[in-house]
Amino acid sequence: MTDLTLDITIHLAKIALIFFVVLTLAAYLVFAERRLLAWIQDRKGPNRVGPFGLLQPLADLIKLLTKEDFRPPQADKWLFYLAPAMAAIPAILTFAVIPFGAPVRLLGREVPLQVADLNVGLLFFMALSSIAVYGVALGGWASNSKYALLGSIRGLAQLISYELSMGLSLVPTVMLAGSLRLSEIVAAQKGVWFIVYQPLAFAIFLVSIAAECKRIPFDIPEAEGELVAGFHTEYSGMRFGLFFVGEYINIIVLGGLATTFFLGGWHGPLLPSFVWFVAKTLAFAFFFIWMRGTLPRLRYDQLMHLGWKVLTPLALVNILATGWWLMIRELR
Amino acid sequence: MEPAIFYILAAVTVIATLFAIAEKHAVHAIVYLVTSFFALSVIFFMLGAPVVAVFEVIIYAGAIMVLFLFVIMMLDLGHPERARLPGGRDWWPALVLGAVTLAAALTLFVSRGPAASAAGKAIGVKEFALALFGKYGVAVEVISLQLLFALVGALYLGKRRNDRGEGGRRLGEGQSLLREERHP
Amino acid sequence: MIVPYEHVLVLAGILFALGLVCVMVWRLNLIMLLIGIEIMLNATMLAFVGGAARWGMADGQVFSLVIMAMTSAEVSLALAMVVYLHRRKKTVEADEFSELKG
Amino acid sequence: MAPFTKPMPIFNDLKALATGLFVTWKHIFRRPVTVEYPDAKRTPYPRYRARIVLTRDPDGGERCVACYLCSAACPVDCISMEAAEGEGGRRYARWFRINFSRCIFCGLCAEACPTLAIQMTPDYEICERDVMELVYEKEDLLIDGCGKDPEYNFYRHAGIGVVNPRGGNPDEEPPVDVRGLMP
Missing domain, CATH: 1.20.120.1200 (NADH-ubiquinone/plastoquinone oxidoreductase chain 6, subunit NuoJ)
Structure with a gap:
C-alpha cells in the first residue's frame, strides 16, 4: 500500500465516520428532543417502538420513505426538488473543518481527527452558513404557496440578519487565537477556554446560532399557528425529511462549532478527546431542546430589533474592547 | 490534474x-x-x-x-x-460589443501563446491581511465610508413618505429591506 | 500558478463579454441589468486574482476584496432604488421611467 | 426615561429567562401524568357520557315508548326510529337506530327522555374500522338491565292508552270544532 492510497483511505474513512455518526446523532436527536420535551411537559414521549422507544427514528424513517412524494401542480419543478438538498448539504459539509478530537497515531502516522484543515476554516463555515439560506428561500418560493412564500421571506431576513452578529461575535476568538484555522483556535484554548475571556461573545454567538438553525424562540420562518409549517408547508415524504434532518444536523454542527470556538474544542481532562467533543456538543443540543421547552416565539419585529439593535452593536463593542485589551497586553 | x-x-x-x-x-x-x-x-x-x-x-x-x-x-x-x-433591435449592439470583447480576449490568447507560467506562490491569510490593513489601510477606510453612505442612501430610499396616499400602511416591507441592506 | 495567466485572462474576457451582452440585451429589466453588472465585476475580480497569482503579490486580491465591498454598497443602493421605483409605478422596466426625456 | 433611576431592565430580563429555564428543568424530573391507554385503563365516573343504551323496565319490558323526543332533541340528528303500537295501545319502537359516527355524546337525548329509556353509559371504547359498523340498531342498543333508576316504570305511573275518547273524561270540555269558528 503506497502512501497516497493510505492517505486516501484514511480520508475516506474519516468522511464515512463523520457521515455515519452525524446522521445517526441527528436521527437520535429528534428522538431525544421528543422525549425531553415530553418530560418537560410531564408526559412520557415516544416509548412504544423497541426498548424505551429507541427504534423510533427507524420507524420515522420508514414512515417518511413510504409516504407519497407530492408536488403541488403549480410548483416550480426543479427548484422544488432541489431545495431540500440545498438545505441539508451545507449543514453536513461544515463538519469538514471541525476538529473533533486530538490527533491519533494510526498505522504509524499522525492522523488529525479533522477532514480538511483549511487555513480559512472559520470563513468556510461562514460561507456555508450563508449558502444554507438558499434551501429555505428557494423551497418556499418554488412551492408557489402563500404560506411557504411568507415563511421563506421571513427566513431570508432572519438568517441574513443573524449571520452578521454570528460572524462579528467570532472575530474576538480569531483575535485571541491569531488564526482562522480551526485546529489552531482549538490549540489556543489548551489552557483557558475562550468562554472565560469572551463571555459576551459566547452569549451573542449562542443566541445567533439559535436563530441560524431556526430553533424555537426564533422559529419565525416555520411558525406553526401563523404559517402552517412555513417554508416547508408543501413538502411531504423524504423531501420534508431532508429539511427536517438538515435542521437537526445544523444543531449538531453549530453545537460543535460553539464547542470549538468557546469551550476548548476537544480539550478536557481524563476522558479521550473524542468523548469530550461529543459531550460538549450534546450539551449544546440539550440546551437548545431545553430552550425550546421553555421560551415562547418572538415576534418578527422583536427578532429584528434583537438582531440589529442589540446583538450587532454589542458584538462590535466587544471587538473594540478585545482589540484594546490585546493592545494593552502587548504593550506591557 | x-x-x-x-x-x-x-x-x-x-x-x-x-x-x-x-x-x-x-x-x-x-x-x-x-x-x-x-x-x-x-x-x-x-x-x-x-x-x-x-x-x-x-x-x-x-x-x-x-x-x-x-x-x-x-x-x-x-x-x-x-x-x-428583449426585442430584436436589442440584440445587435449587444452581440457586436460582446463579439469585440471576445475577439480581443482570443487575440490575446493567440498572439502570445501559452507562455511559461511564473511559479507564483500562494498568498496566505496573514500576508493578505498585512497588505489589506497596512498598505491599503486608506482604501479600507474609504470603503467603510462608502458602505455607510450606501446605508444612509438605502435608508432614505426605502423610507415610506406619508405624503403619498398609501404611506405608512405597509410599513413592514420597506423596513425589512433596509435591514437587509446593512449586511454586506 | 496552475495554468498560464493568459488562460485566466481569456476566461475573464469571456465572462466580461457575457456580462456586457446581458446588460445590453436586458436593458429593459432592471434586475437583469444589475445581474449583468455583477457578472462583469466578477470577471474583473478574476483578472485581478489571476494577476495576484501570476506575480505572487497580495495586491490583486486586496483589489478584488475592495471590488466586492464596493459591489455590495452599489447593489444595496440599486436594489433600494428598484424597490422605490416599483413602489411608484408597479413595474421594473426601465423604459417606464422616461419622464425627463426631452 | 432618566437613566440609572431604576435597575437596568436587562437584568430583569435575564432573571426572567433563568426563572423560566429553572421551572422547565424541575419539570424534567417530575413524574409524568401520562396514562398509557391500551395498557392502563382509567375507570370513568358513573355519570360519564359515552355509549348510549336503551334500558328495560324492572319487569323486563322495553321502556322506550317511541315518543321521538330524543330524536328531536338531538343536535346532530343521529337518532331515528319508527313508532308502533302493541296490544292495548302500548307504544314501542319498531326499529330504533343511533348513528354513533355522528353522535357527539352531548346527553341531550337522555335529558329529554320521559321514560328514562335512553341512557348514557361509561363505555367509551366503541371504535370501529368500518364506519357502517357504528350504526347501532335496536338489538345492539337494548340491554337487559334497567340502568340508572331501577325502580322507575313509566307505564305504571301513566297507565297504558287513553281510556275514553277525547272529551269523555270527567273534568274535560268537549273538543272544539275548528271549522265551526269560521265565518
Whole structure:
C-alpha cells in the first residue's frame, strides 16, 4: 500500500465516520428532543417502538420513505426538488473543518481527527452558513404557496440578519487565537477556554446560532399557528425529511462549532478527546431542546430589533474592547 | 490534474453564466448565477486566493444574490410571462460589443501563446491581511465610508413618505429591506 | 500558478463579454441589468486574482476584496432604488421611467 | 426615561429567562401524568357520557315508548326510529337506530327522555374500522338491565292508552270544532 492510497483511505474513512455518526446523532436527536420535551411537559414521549422507544427514528424513517412524494401542480419543478438538498448539504459539509478530537497515531502516522484543515476554516463555515439560506428561500418560493412564500421571506431576513452578529461575535476568538484555522483556535484554548475571556461573545454567538438553525424562540420562518409549517408547508415524504434532518444536523454542527470556538474544542481532562467533543456538543443540543421547552416565539419585529439593535452593536463593542485589551497586553 | 480541474470549472462558469443571461425567469437566472459563482470561487481558491474565494461565496452568493432573491420575492417579480422580452433591435449592439470583447480576449490568447507560467506562490491569510490593513489601510477606510453612505442612501430610499396616499400602511416591507441592506 | 495567466485572462474576457451582452440585451429589466453588472465585476475580480497569482503579490486580491465591498454598497443602493421605483409605478422596466426625456 | 433611576431592565430580563429555564428543568424530573391507554385503563365516573343504551323496565319490558323526543332533541340528528303500537295501545319502537359516527355524546337525548329509556353509559371504547359498523340498531342498543333508576316504570305511573275518547273524561270540555269558528 503506497502512501497516497493510505492517505486516501484514511480520508475516506474519516468522511464515512463523520457521515455515519452525524446522521445517526441527528436521527437520535429528534428522538431525544421528543422525549425531553415530553418530560418537560410531564408526559412520557415516544416509548412504544423497541426498548424505551429507541427504534423510533427507524420507524420515522420508514414512515417518511413510504409516504407519497407530492408536488403541488403549480410548483416550480426543479427548484422544488432541489431545495431540500440545498438545505441539508451545507449543514453536513461544515463538519469538514471541525476538529473533533486530538490527533491519533494510526498505522504509524499522525492522523488529525479533522477532514480538511483549511487555513480559512472559520470563513468556510461562514460561507456555508450563508449558502444554507438558499434551501429555505428557494423551497418556499418554488412551492408557489402563500404560506411557504411568507415563511421563506421571513427566513431570508432572519438568517441574513443573524449571520452578521454570528460572524462579528467570532472575530474576538480569531483575535485571541491569531488564526482562522480551526485546529489552531482549538490549540489556543489548551489552557483557558475562550468562554472565560469572551463571555459576551459566547452569549451573542449562542443566541445567533439559535436563530441560524431556526430553533424555537426564533422559529419565525416555520411558525406553526401563523404559517402552517412555513417554508416547508408543501413538502411531504423524504423531501420534508431532508429539511427536517438538515435542521437537526445544523444543531449538531453549530453545537460543535460553539464547542470549538468557546469551550476548548476537544480539550478536557481524563476522558479521550473524542468523548469530550461529543459531550460538549450534546450539551449544546440539550440546551437548545431545553430552550425550546421553555421560551415562547418572538415576534418578527422583536427578532429584528434583537438582531440589529442589540446583538450587532454589542458584538462590535466587544471587538473594540478585545482589540484594546490585546493592545494593552502587548504593550506591557 | 489541477489544470484539468481549472478548465472544467471554467467551462462550468461560462455555461452557467450563459444560462443565467439567457433565462427569462429571474429566480432561475439567480440560481444559475450562484452556480457560476461557486465554480469561480473554486477557481479563486486554486489560484492561491483562499480569502477571496471564501468571500466570493459569503458576499456574492450569500449576500448579494440573496438580496436579489429577496427583492424578487418581495416585489413578486418572478413571473416570466409578465416580463417583456428583449426585442430584436436589442440584440445587435449587444452581440457586436460582446463579439469585440471576445475577439480581443482570443487575440490575446493567440498572439502570445501559452507562455511559461511564473511559479507564483500562494498568498496566505496573514500576508493578505498585512497588505489589506497596512498598505491599503486608506482604501479600507474609504470603503467603510462608502458602505455607510450606501446605508444612509438605502435608508432614505426605502423610507415610506406619508405624503403619498398609501404611506405608512405597509410599513413592514420597506423596513425589512433596509435591514437587509446593512449586511454586506 | 496552475495554468498560464493568459488562460485566466481569456476566461475573464469571456465572462466580461457575457456580462456586457446581458446588460445590453436586458436593458429593459432592471434586475437583469444589475445581474449583468455583477457578472462583469466578477470577471474583473478574476483578472485581478489571476494577476495576484501570476506575480505572487497580495495586491490583486486586496483589489478584488475592495471590488466586492464596493459591489455590495452599489447593489444595496440599486436594489433600494428598484424597490422605490416599483413602489411608484408597479413595474421594473426601465423604459417606464422616461419622464425627463426631452 | 432618566437613566440609572431604576435597575437596568436587562437584568430583569435575564432573571426572567433563568426563572423560566429553572421551572422547565424541575419539570424534567417530575413524574409524568401520562396514562398509557391500551395498557392502563382509567375507570370513568358513573355519570360519564359515552355509549348510549336503551334500558328495560324492572319487569323486563322495553321502556322506550317511541315518543321521538330524543330524536328531536338531538343536535346532530343521529337518532331515528319508527313508532308502533302493541296490544292495548302500548307504544314501542319498531326499529330504533343511533348513528354513533355522528353522535357527539352531548346527553341531550337522555335529558329529554320521559321514560328514562335512553341512557348514557361509561363505555367509551366503541371504535370501529368500518364506519357502517357504528350504526347501532335496536338489538345492539337494548340491554337487559334497567340502568340508572331501577325502580322507575313509566307505564305504571301513566297507565297504558287513553281510556275514553277525547272529551269523555270527567273534568274535560268537549273538543272544539275548528271549522265551526269560521265565518
